[in-house]
Amino acid sequence: MVRNQRVVAVANQKGGVGKTTTVMNLGAALAAYEQTVLALDLDPQSNCTSGLGWDGNGSTSYEVLEGLVPLREATVATRFPGLALLPARRDLVGAEVELLEDSHWAERLRKALAASPTDHRWVLIDCPPSLGLLTLNALAAADAVLVPIQCEYFALEGVSELMRTLERVRSAWNPSLEIEGAVLTLYDERVSLSHQVVEEVRRFFGDLAFQTIIPRNVRVAEAPSFGQNILEYDIRSRGAQAYLGLADELLRRRRSDEAVRVG
Numbered sequence: 001m002v003r004n005q006r007v008v009a010v011a012n013q014k015g016g017v018g019k020t021t022t023v024m025n026l027g028a029a030l031a032a033y034e035q036t037v038l039a040l041d042l043d044p045q046s047n048c049t050s051g052l053g054w055d056g057n058g059s060t061s062y063e064v065l066e067g068l069v070p071l072r073e074a075t076v077a078t079r080f081p082g083l084a085l086l087p088a089r090r091d092l093v094g095a096e097v098e099l100l101e102d103s104h105w106a107e108r109l110r111k112a113l114a115a116s117p118t119d120h121r122w123v124l125i126d127c128p129p130s131l132g133l134l135t136l137n138a139l140a141a142a143d144a145v146l147v148p149i150q151c152e153y154f155a156l157e158g159v160s161e162l163m164r165t166l167e168r169v170r171s172a173w174n175p176s177l178e179i180e181g182a183v184l185t186l187y188d189e190r191v192s193l194s195h196q197v198v199e200e201v202r203r204f205f206g207d208l209a210f211q212t213i214i215p216r217n218v219r220v221a222e223a224p225s226f227g228q229n230i231l232e233y234d235i236r237s238r239g240a241q242a243y244l245g246l247a248d249e250l251l252r253r254r255r256s257d258e259a260v261r262v263g
Contacts, residue, residue, distance in 0.1 A: 015129035018185035029247035031082030041088035053227030070116035
């Protein structure tokens, strides 16, 4: 891993909370702030891969986890400057079975990142909607975890289990794993429930909850079908502006944390 690289697992075992959307669009927004970003697709559904317009040629995260191809060689550029992709295919689902044959299965991704480092400032890992072996690999390799939480019923359902999993990962493989924060997604200001969820999440996470909230936005939902992130598709949309705001807040947090460490 290169110096100053930040590896962030975007994880929540619930589906439909905006993990893939966050990886794609936060990655693009960070790139817009002149940060180099690698979107690492570790989800067999491979929606991040298709959403970023991969043409299907080359190796994937499956071959990287199996040790068949160095991570750097499998990484491809996207059309968006500063944003690269480690793609996935559906055959990644077989990796969970094969990982069990390795007594050090949880360290596969961390070793791949260390053995073939890229020069990206940020690595954002799109995790599957489960706490299975692929997500545990991501957590074992990451510096921090970012938790998207949708502004709907049962928003915090499963979050306590995720927090317990993080403690187990710290104990077993990655004692320095941090919580990057919680980001509220699919917010609809017209619905009173959304306001209640915001309050509930901020009580639960405190200062770790980002102030920037991602609204429910048709343009964000449309963009992946064109193989584009939201900044490419419609930079003037509310969704694009929200992700730019989230990237700005994340970068300010990191600068503040680094200043505290230096001081």
